[in-house]
């Protein structure tokens with residue numbers, strides 16, 4: 001598949017799926033998709049997401065790593081988003097409120113030149129869990145991680161450690177480690 005020189009943005013693709021584009025924009029996107037295999041395949045990848053964002057949030061099963069366009073979309077729908085931004089090597093005190101729909105961790109990382117990214121997480125002394133090949137927007141300089149809000153609400157105080165690994169032919173390269181000191185909502 002030949003790479004696209006003028007790719008349609010994720011936000012536009014999501015809006016296209018949900019029929020939220022003005023007709024002129026809609027035509028522009030459709031003409032492009034007809035002639036561009038690269039964008040057409042990205043559009044296909046976003047279809048499930050576009051159709052299911054609302055239900056996914058309600059079920060607490062939004063994909064753990066999300067693209068910026070998804071966050072824009074959730075904001076526009078009026079979802080309550082609690083955000084934490086953490087730099088490599090950094091940590092944060094975090095919680096989740098009774099009304100929060102989405103908890104969003106912004107993991108800052110230098111993503112230039114990264115082709116594949118894995119996210120490894122560990123809660124207290126538990127086993128490591130690896131999410132392979134997570135979606136990211138290299139230009140954003142951060143990876144968006146969204147643990148299910150309901151799951152978090154049910155959890156006692158704990159320390160979650162996340163690591164971002166760039167995977168290439170040479171092996172793994174650590175981009176950053178991020179520590180979340182979680183406490184239940186005060187008064188719960």
Ligand SMILES: [Zn+2]
Nearest residue numbers: 004007036039
């Ligand atoms: Zn294209």
